[in-house]
């Protein structure tokens with residue numbers, strides 16, 4: 001495999017994990033290992049990371065989704081009320097998603113984690129998918145709250 005080294009990286013990247021911005025890690029032989037957008041010492045939510053294997057001729061992209069409990073407050077608080085109310089509920093819901101994903105081969109909704117066998121349809125994007133029910137929920141949010149609110153977190 002041809003070596004992919006620092007020459008491919010954008011200006012201003014850093015190899016320091018605490019750096020805010022593009023963070024790059026290398027394998028011992030100088031091969032690029034990982035590139036990610038970091039904020040406050042970790043991968044920034046809503047960004048892509050690229051991981052290049054050391055010996056295998058493969059790479060993968062990982063999209064960072066941060067799911068925190070309690071969820072960040074939405075401007076209205078209306079939607080967050082539908083989410084889990086305790087940490088235990090949050091953990092159980094996430095475990096159910098992981099279990100569901102482990103059993104469903106193939107694509108699943110990035111928002112509600114239902115597999116293809118459980119949804120009406122899936123629309124695929126670059127590394128993400130959305131199901132019919134989630135599209136409908138988004139349509140309702142847009143229809144009812146069009147001009148004012150910018151941040152929604154209905155799946156916490």
Ligand SMILES: [Zn+2]
Nearest residue numbers: 109112131134
């Ligand atoms: Zn969905």
